[in-house]
Amino acid sequence: MKRLNWGMIGGGEGSQIGPAHRMGAQADGNFVLAAGALDHDAERGKDYAQRLGVAEDRAYGNWQEMLEGEKNRDDRIDLVTVATPNSTHFEITKSFLEAGFNVLCEKPMTMTVEEGEEIVKIAEATGKICAVNYCYSAYPMVREMRNMVANGDIGKVRLIVTSFSHGHHGDATDADNPRVRWRYDPAMAGVSGQFADCGIHAMHMASFVAGDEVRTLSADFASTIASRELEDDAMVSFRMERGTVGxxxxxxxxxGRQHGFDIQVFGETGGMKWFSEQPNQVLYTPVGGRTQIMEKGESGLSDEASRLSRVAIAHPEGFPMAVANIYVDLAAAIRGEPHGDYPKAVDGLRSMAAVHQAVASANEDGAWVDARPPMFRT
Ligand code: NAI
Incomplete structure (x- = not known):
């Protein structure tokens, strides 16, 4: 099968998320890195792209040059990944979609709800793929949980409890470090700090596993380090369309918490728990029964969990392979083949609405508000 040409914007040398995309996109032989504008520093970006195997004429100094250079090529890129800082996502994603490229955008997809709606509309109008990298939803055992919920294995879902809480910005003496500081500066980060950065992964996961959407929410935001203008801690209660309490x-x-992302789903006839630091396992407890450890790669899992597992039982796969699972389905979608689910622009839009509505709620002492984007309010 012919490999697809893949391009990357951002994710340069030393970036946090760049390596996971490169490992993920190229893991299954579907994509080859053909073009890149990898760094805010043009020369560093060109140099690094070439060291990664990109031809000199496709190692670009910035994303505008890349758009110009790629759009009229016969072998132009089939997919571009946007892995730059948040405030640039909208403009880059919009420009590439409008030029007829498929896009995988990092989260958060945009900074405002209006921008999110615009991206959804452009993706619809152009018929191009616009995916958002909610990659945790692509772990095999997360797919297993989702499948069990859909099968009714734990009955109607009553309650979801999820956290994405780490301690890596907990040192007040480090609060002025430029790599930390921007995240709590409204000029750089937008209206929300920690909720927009990590909380939206947890909210997407709740919706994904439940097969439902968040309808209303009430938020309590706190800046526990006084110099911070945006929240570094948030508690958000929510209700889903089918009444599930979140x-x-x-x-x-x-x-003391490291990555710190977990989700517990409690239904009428059972409960489940998954923790990102032990992603191969789901703990499942039927009502009145003992807790069972379900393991990636064991027999009897759903087709979806089995499809997205690569190595044998008990061998860790981990984060880059969850990202790879997103690319597997994107490759199939680009080739017009049957494919599984992947997070889309509409999920990015729902997150943005939740972020802005959580800020509104927090500013009104936790008043309950509609969490949905205006285009989905009926
Ligand atoms: P980072 O600061 O570590 O790296 C950003 C990279 O983008 C750098 O190489 C920088 O030179 C480059 N860059 C900046 N502006 C650019 C521009 N205009 N054109 C081209 N390159 C540019 O940032 P990090 O942590 O890798 O985050 C990038 C994005 O990925 C963010 O939106 C973040 O929210 C998201 N992210 C998502 C994760 C996930 O689990 N899905 C995990 C970590 C980050």
Whole structure:
């Protein structure tokens, strides 16, 4: 099968998320890195792209040059990944979609709800793929949980409790470090700090596993380090369309917690728990029964969990392979083949609405507000 040409914007040398995309996109032989504008520093970006195997004429100094250079090529890129800082996502994603490219955008997809609606509309109008990298939803055992919920294995879902709380910005003496500071500066980060950065992964996960959407929410935001203008800790209660109760805690000052992302789903006839630091396992407890450890790669899992597992039982795969699972389905979608689910622009839009509505709620002492984007309010 012919490999697809892949381009990357951002994710330069030393970036946090760049390596996971490169490992993920190229893991299954579907994509080859053909073009890149990898760094805010043009020369560093060109140099690094070439060291990664990109031809000199497709190692671009910035994304505008890349758009110009790629759009009229016969072998132009089939997919571009946007892995730059948040405030640039909208403009880059919009420009590439409008030029007829498929896009995988990092989260948060945009900074405002209006921008999110615009991206959804452009993706619809152009018929191009616009995916958003909610990659945790692509872990095999997360797919297993979703499948069990859909099968009714735990009955109607009553309650979801999820947290994405780490302690890596908990040192007040480090608060002025430029790599930390921007995240709590409204001029750089927008209206929300920790909720927009990590909380939206947890909220997307709740919706994904439940097969439902968040309808209303009430938020309590706190800046526990006084110099911060944006929240470094948030508790968000929510209700889903089918009545499921949600509790979400996100924090960056929870010293001692590392990645700190977990989800528990409690239904009428059972409960389940998954923790990102032990992603191969789901704990499942039927009502009145003992807790069972379900393991990636074991027999009897759903087709979806089996399809997205690569190595044998008990061998860790981990984060880059969850990202790879997003690329597997994007490759199939680009080739017009049957494919599984992947997070889309509409998920990015729902997150943006939730962020802005959580800020509004927090500013009104936790008043309950409609969490949905205006285009989905009926
Ligand atoms: P980072 O600061 O570590 O790296 C950003 C990279 O983008 C750098 O190489 C920088 O030179 C480059 N860059 C900046 N402006 C650029 C421009 N205009 N054109 C081309 N390159 C540019 O940032 P990090 O942590 O890798 O985050 C990038 C994005 O990925 C963010 O939106 C973040 O929210 C998201 N992210 C998502 C994760 C996930 O689990 N899905 C995990 C970590 C980050």
């Amino acid at each position: 509790r979400l805690w996100t924090s960056s000052v929870a010293i």
